[in-house]
Amino acid sequence: MDSAKIQALKTRLDGIAVEDDPALVRKKSRDFYWYSPVLKRVLDSVLGEIVVTPKTEDEVVRTLAAAFALDIPVTPRGAGTGNYGQAMPLAGGMVLDLHELSGIKDIGPGYVIAEAGALLGKIDAATRAHSGQELRMFPSTHRTASIGGFIAGGSGGVGSIRWGGLRNLGNVTRTRVVTMEAHPRVLDLTGDDIAKVAHAYGTNGIITECEVPLTVAYDWIDAIIAFDGMERATAFADALGREDGILLKELSVMGPGVGHRYFSQHGRFLTADQAAVLIMVAPHSASALEAFTRRHRGETVFRSDLIDAETAKSLPPLFELTWNHTTLVARRVEPALTYLQTLYPYPDHVAAVAKMGRLIGDEMMDHLEFIRFDSNIVCSGLPLIRFTTEERLDEIIRIFEDNGCLVFNPHRYTLEEGGMKRSDLGQLAFKREVDPKGLLNPGKMIAWDNPDFDFSDPRPYLFSQPAA
Amino acid sequence: MDSAKIQALKTRLDGIAVEDDPALVRKKSRDFYWYSPVLKRVLDSVLGEIVVTPKTEDEVVRTLAAAFALDIPVTPRGAGTGNYGQAMPLAGGMVLDLHELSGIKDIGPGYVIAEAGALLGKIDAATRAHSGQELRMFPSTHRTASIGGFIAGGSGGVGSIRWGGLRNLGNVTRTRVVTMEAHPRVLDLTGDDIAKVAHAYGTNGIITECEVPLTVAYDWIDAIIAFDGMERATAFADALGREDGILLKELSVMGPGVGHRYFSQHGRFLTADQAAVLIMVAPHSASALEAFTRRHRGETVFRSDLIDAETAKSLPPLFELTWNHTTLVARRVEPALTYLQTLYPYPDHVAAVAKMGRLIGDEMMDHLEFIRFDSNIVCSGLPLIRFTTEERLDEIIRIFEDNGCLVFNPHRYTLEEGGMKRSDLGQLAFKREVDPKGLLNPGKMIAWDNPDFDFSDPRPYLFSQPAA
Numbered sequence: 001m002d003s004a005k006i007q008a009l010k011t012r013l014d015g016i017a018v019e020d021d022p023a024l025v026r027k028k029s030r031d032f033y034w035y036s037p038v039l040k041r042v043l044d045s046v047l048g049e050i051v052v053t054p055k056t057e058d059e060v061v062r063t064l065a066a067a068f069a070l071d072i073p074v075t076p077r078g079a080g081t082g083n084y085g086q087a088m089p090l091a092g093g094m095v096l097d098l099h100e101l102s103g104i105k106d107i108g109p110g111y112v113i114a115e116a117g118a119l120l121g122k123i124d125a126a127t128r129a130h131s132g133q134e135l136r137m138f139p140s141t142h143r144t145a146s147i148g149g150f151i152a153g154g155s156g157g158v159g160s161i162r163w164g165g166l167r168n169l170g171n172v173t174r175t176r177v178v179t180m181e182a183h184p185r186v187l188d189l190t191g192d193d194i195a196k197v198a199h200a201y202g203t204n205g206i207i208t209e210c211e212v213p214l215t216v217a218y219d220w221i222d223a224i225i226a227f228d229g230m231e232r233a234t235a236f237a238d239a240l241g242r243e244d245g246i247l248l249k250e251l252s253v254m255g256p257g258v259g260h261r262y263f264s265q266h267g268r269f270l271t272a273d274q275a276a277v278l279i280m281v282a283p284h285s286a287s288a289l290e291a292f293t294r295r296h297r298g299e300t301v302f303r304s305d306l307i308d309a310e311t312a313k314s315l316p317p318l319f320e321l322t323w324n325h326t327t328l329v330a331r332r333v334e335p336a337l338t339y340l341q342t343l344y345p346y347p348d349h350v351a352a353v354a355k356m357g358r359l360i361g362d363e364m365m366d367h368l369e370f371i372r373f374d375s376n377i378v379c380s381g382l383p384l385i386r387f388t389t390e391e392r393l394d395e396i397i398r399i400f401e402d403n404g405c406l407v408f409n410p411h412r413y414t415l416e417e418g419g420m421k422r423s424d425l426g427q428l429a430f431k432r433e434v435d436p437k438g439l440l441n442p443g444k445m446i447a448w449d450n451p452d453f454d455f456s457d458p459r460p461y462l463f464s465q466p467a468a
Numbered sequence: 469m470d471s472a473k474i475q476a477l478k479t480r481l482d483g484i485a486v487e488d489d490p491a492l493v494r495k496k497s498r499d500f501y502w503y504s505p506v507l508k509r510v511l512d513s514v515l516g517e518i519v520v521t522p523k524t525e526d527e528v529v530r531t532l533a534a535a536f537a538l539d540i541p542v543t544p545r546g547a548g549t550g551n552y553g554q555a556m557p558l559a560g561g562m563v564l565d566l567h568e569l570s571g572i573k574d575i576g577p578g579y580v581i582a583e584a585g586a587l588l589g590k591i592d593a594a595t596r597a598h599s600g601q602e603l604r605m606f607p608s609t610h611r612t613a614s615i616g617g618f619i620a621g622g623s624g625g626v627g628s629i630r631w632g633g634l635r636n637l638g639n640v641t642r643t644r645v646v647t648m649e650a651h652p653r654v655l656d657l658t659g660d661d662i663a664k665v666a667h668a669y670g671t672n673g674i675i676t677e678c679e680v681p682l683t684v685a686y687d688w689i690d691a692i693i694a695f696d697g698m699e700r701a702t703a704f705a706d707a708l709g710r711e712d713g714i715l716l717k718e719l720s721v722m723g724p725g726v727g728h729r730y731f732s733q734h735g736r737f738l739t740a741d742q743a744a745v746l747i748m749v750a751p752h753s754a755s756a757l758e759a760f761t762r763r764h765r766g767e768t769v770f771r772s773d774l775i776d777a778e779t780a781k782s783l784p785p786l787f788e789l790t791w792n793h794t795t796l797v798a799r800r801v802e803p804a805l806t807y808l809q810t811l812y813p814y815p816d817h818v819a820a821v822a823k824m825g826r827l828i829g830d831e832m833m834d835h836l837e838f839i840r841f842d843s844n845i846v847c848s849g850l851p852l853i854r855f856t857t858e859e860r861l862d863e864i865i866r867i868f869e870d871n872g873c874l875v876f877n878p879h880r881y882t883l884e885e886g887g888m889k890r891s892d893l894g895q896l897a898f899k900r901e902v903d904p905k906g907l908l909n910p911g912k913m914i915a916w917d918n919p920d921f922d923f924s925d926p927r928p929y930l931f932s933q934p935a936a
Contacts, residue, residue: 109600110686110715110752132577132599136713164712170756171713191759213715213752216684218578242843244632245604245639247578247681284578284681288638291659295934375710377843466763 001049001093005070009050009094012066017053017100025051028077028095033085035327037338037387038411048075048089053097057115057178057186057208060101064184064206067094067439074180075441076202078117078149081141083324085413086153086201090443098148101208107131111173113211116148123147127214134217136163136171140325148207151175151198155420155462158280158319160371161241161251163215166198167462172212177205179434187434192466196430199421199463203441203448204431220249220280222304222318224269225293230255230357230366233275234350234379236296240277241370241377246288249280252322255357255366258384262330265315269302275366276301278318323382326367330384338393339367341408342381342400349379352405359399362386381405406460416446422461423447469517469561473538477518477562480534485521485568493519496545496563501553503795505806505855506879516543516557521565525583525646525654525676528569532652532674535562535907542648543909544670546585546617549609551792553881554621554669558911566616569676575599579641581679584616591615595682602685604631604639608793616675619643619666623876623888623930626748626787628839629709629719631683634666635930640680645673647902655902660934664898667889667931671909671916672899686750688717690772690786692734693761694742698723698825698834701743702818702847704764708745709838709845714756717748720790723825723834726852730798733783737770743834744769746786791850794835798852806861807835809876810849810868817847820873827867830854849873874928884914890932891915892923 001009010018019025029048033039054060067074073093080087089095098117106113107130114123120135121143127133137159139145145154151172156165166172172194179185187205189197197205227233230253237253240246259276260267270276277298281289283305293300304312321329327339344352357366365384370377385396390411397407408419415421428447431438438448447453469477478486487493497516501507522528535542541561548555557563566585574581575598582591588603589611595601605627607613613622619640624633631639640662647653655673657665665673695701698721705721708714727744728735738744745766749757751773761768772780789797795807812820825834833852838845853864858879865875876887883889896915899906906916915921 110684110750168713169711169760170715170753173752173755190755192763213713216578243637244630244840244843245636245681247638282578284641285638287641287658292637295660372712375712375843375845 001072005072006050009066009070009072012069013052013063016059016063017055019051019053020049025049025095028080028097029089031077031080031082031085031087033083033088033413035083035324035331035338036411038390038393039085039413043085043088043413046085046088046090047092048095049092051095051097053100055100057101057176060178060206060208061184061186063096064178064180065182068180068182068184068437071437071439073439073442076152076206078146078152079119079144081139081145082149082153083410084153084418086444087149088413090413096206099146102146105209107133110214111211112214113209114147115209116207117146119143120145120147120150124217128217132217133214135159136213136215137166140319140323142319147210147212151210152200152202152207155199156371157323158250160369161248162372164372164374165462170213172198172210174211175207176209177207177434179205180440181434181436195463195465196427200427201415201441201444203415203435203445204427205434205440218282221283221286222302223279223281223289223300224259224266224302224318225277225279225298226270226274226301227277227298228274230275231354232296233277234353234368236298237277237368237370238350238377238379239296240292243288243292245285246292247282247285249282250278250319250322251370252278253366253368253370254278254326258326258330258365258367262326262333263321264329266302266318266321278322280318323369326382327384336387337384338387339382339384339410340397340400341410342383343406343408344379344381345404346373346376346378352403353379353381355403356400356405359403360396363396408462414444414446419459420462422457422464423453424455424465426465469540473540474518477534477538477540480537481520481531484527484531485523487519487521488517493517493563496548496565497557499545499548499550499553499555501551501556501881503551503792503799503806504879506858506861507553507881511553511556511881514553514556514558515560516563517560519563519565521568523568525569525644528646528674528676529652529654531564532646532648533650536648536650536652536905539905539907541907541910544620544674546614546620547587547612549607549613550617550621551878552621552886554912555617556881564674567614570614573677575601578682579679580682581677582615583677584675585614587611588613588615588618592685596685600685601682603627604681604683605634608787608791610787615678615680619678620668620670620675623667624839625791626718628837629716630840632840632842633930638681640666640678642679643675644677645675645902647673648908649902649904663931663933664895668895669883669909669912671883671903671913672895673902673908688748689751689754690770691747691749691757691768692727692737692770692786693745693747693766694738694769695745695766696742698743699822700764701745702821702836704766705745705836705838706818706845706847707764708747708757708760711756711760713753714760715750715753717750718746718787718790719838720746721834721836721838722746722794726794726798726833726835730794730801731789732797734770734786734789746790748786791837794850795852804855805852806855807850807852807878808865808868809878810851811874811876812847812849813872814841814844814846820871821847821849823871824868824873827871828864831864876930882912882914887927888930890925890929891921892933894933
């Protein structure tokens with residue numbers, strides 16, 4: 001943008017926070033893309049030119065109208081905790097920072113309505129205080145991530161063992177979206193229409209408000225069950241996930257040594273070669289979990305409700321060692337580590353985990369997250385990888401795929417290459433309708449940029465439009 | 469019992485309600501066995517001789533000590549709403565009526581502790597008023613059945629689509645049981661030990677107190693979705709059950725015409741040949757259910773939240789048309805109807821339902837109950853059968869079994885023939901320990917009465933002791 005355009009934008013956005021301080025712009029042009037050595041290389045120089053921070057939906061509407069009139073690309077961001085460069089402005093232009101749009105507008109039985117920039121942890125604090133409720137699911141960045149960013153760029157997380165993913169009908173009840181047109185419209189999307197903007201990185205509308213279901217908040221107990229060997233730990237976790245009467249919020253498995261080596265505080269509860277199952281269980285299911293653990297001869301090495309209050313207070317919540325936080329805490333110890341995102345083929349997932357372990361060997365350390373997926377208990381993986389070269393990383397991905405595993409490649413920044421979101425003709429038509437100039441988060445949707453895009457991809461995707 | 473023994477009992481039970489009025493004894497010797505024309509024939513003349521109604525656990529202890537000393541058989545009963553003759557005193561003697569033992573002792577986050585005779589509806593009213601909680605599951609006799617009777621003689625019901633059955637770890641947290649010995653002991657059973665007395669008809673200890681988990685109480689919406697044809701209705705229900713994000717409490721399917729013909733009030737919402745899916749859905753999942761119904765081109769013919777308040781008040785809750793209430797309301801219209809209890813083989817259950825319909829023909833009308841079973845969404849059936857002869861009923865059962873369906877025969881009064889509860893050496897050893905004279909509900913456990921009982925039965929059972 002030349003300075004005339006910037007001035008024109010500032011004039012149109014009079015009264016809205018607009019900043020072009022280079023340090024701030026640089027900071028707001030980043031997310032957690034550096035988890036990936038590939039994205040680190042590719043995206044490191046990406047920069048926006050100006051940061052606009054609306055405080056109300058009206059200000060969002062005014063901002064988008066101005067950007068449309070001036071042909072300025074707009075890349076929205078919530079809290080910037082994504083890992084795939086979702087919030088990074090490939091084409092420069094405007095970073096639309098939504099963190100001030102953070103009001104909690106209504107809480108009722110089973111639901112909360114919050115503005116897009118509201119942090120998940122703040123929402124949970126408010127709903128817990130209001131009526132003992134909490135979000136069904138959240139990423140391990142619970143404290144720092146926004147609800148809008150979660151819906152636009154996430155897929156599930158803590159709670160997915162019970163409720164499935166954001167992809168599932170009912171896990172997001174309504175999204176309010178502002179279109180990128182001369183006169184931006186405000187759309188309330190419900191039912192199947194939510195799929196249009198879920199996990200679309202803000203490429204087809206700016207989410208301003210979200211209505212999501214709540215469930216009852218318990219004082220979840222953190223538990224770590226240790227096993228000799230990955231296979232016993234995986235079999236235990238798989239069987240535990242299938243126990244309909246034991247209420248869990250989280251169920252993950254760390255390969256031998258992972259916990260001991262990388263968990264700065266909880267590591268001391270594990271030996272150097274133990275595999276570990278990390279669990280959040282409701283207090284009234286604790287005795288059933290205990291009985292089930294005895295059946296499997298697991299060793300309960302940690303229970304947050306059985307340690308003294310002083311120690312308990314000094315520990316992070318266990319979920320901050322799961323999902324992508326596992327990668328984060330491991331990288332603090334070994335910065336050369338990176339990761340993959342996989343889905344092992346159901347119903348042979350337990351065997352597939354063992355097989356992939358044998359095939360890849362010491363280059364990989366297992367990290368599994370058990371989730372409910374179309375009602376089946378399946379396991380996804382975020383294995384830690386000792387990074388050597390990008391070629392070897394691609395080769396490892398190919399080995400996974402050749403063995404029937406689905407890989408959601410966290411080393412790509414486009415929706416299609418990331419592999420979670422299907423770009424189909426419906427998605428494309430919706431983008432044409434709400435962003436006719438293609439100004440929203442440009443460069444993230446290949447189907448938009450490439451007129452020869454092949455829509456016939458038979459690969460399964462997490463997020464796809466239901467057949468009409 | 470001769471009158472001297474009765475007098476001796478009365479003397480020992482001084483201060484406890486003991487009655488031998490023939491009309492009362494007859495009434496208290498009955499349950500809902502007459503659902504089955506077979507049990508009607510076999511059990512119609514069964515009578516106890518005396519009814520003892522303790523008000524406290526201490527009185528239960530005194531009662532059992534007296535019965536032990538005098539060698540009097542004891543058959544416990546809660547509210548007498550069972551259908552398998554569970555509560556009928558085959559050997560005469562004492563009917564132990566536990567309905568006065570009905571206190572609710574504690575309610576906390578996720579749990580309630582209630583005495584065995586507390587009615588499920590009363591427990592739910594109390595937990596809802598206390599903290600917006602309710603039982604995870606209950607039979608369709610919610611208003612009239614007791615918690616102790618449910619655990620001792622039931623298996624699951626409304627809520628099992630979410631939580632599985634009583635058989636599952638975590639769905640009963642603790643049972644307090646009084647033994648039948650010279651000096652009765654009071655045992656608190658937790659974890660795997662609960663399996664000893666669950667669905668054991670009171671043959672191995674008298675349950676006096678139950679701790680069960682609670683979940684959040686919503687203002688559940690009753691919905692009926694109509695389909696042309698059973699196959700579409702079944703496919704819809706099966707797919708809906710697999711939607712992890714749509715919170716249901718009940719999911720059943722009625723074959724073509726069943727609803728129209730037998731539902732005295734809701735019948736008017738259905739045509740004479742429509743199949744119907746009966747649903748209880750949480751209000752915050754209603755819009756997702758709507759979207760899902762549109763995908764399947766189902767016709768929503770009834771929603772309790774969309775009719776006027778006057779009409780709504782005049783209707784029974786939808787769950788009183790499901791589970792064994794379907795049989796009840798159908799028998800009101802056609803008294804010659806009876807039923808079966810089946811479990812269709814997963815994962816081919818939808819096809820199996822269609823196949824059985826073809827094989828049995830007009831003699832049967834479908835009634836399915838979808839439930840979660842070891843984490844799979846499966847369907848159980850309580851098909852309505854036009855009863856002709858006992859031989860034909862047995863033949864129909866054979867046809868089901870020959871086609872891979874499991875039948876829990878509601879026309880048998882023993883645990884083993886009923887087919888839900890496995891009698892193994894562990895069960896037998898426990899009975900020897902807590903009821904050495906075999907005085908508790910005699911005649912209901914074949915393994916106790918028959919020294920040549922074959923424990924090698926390979927058949928799967930709902931309730932079995934976990935391997936040690």
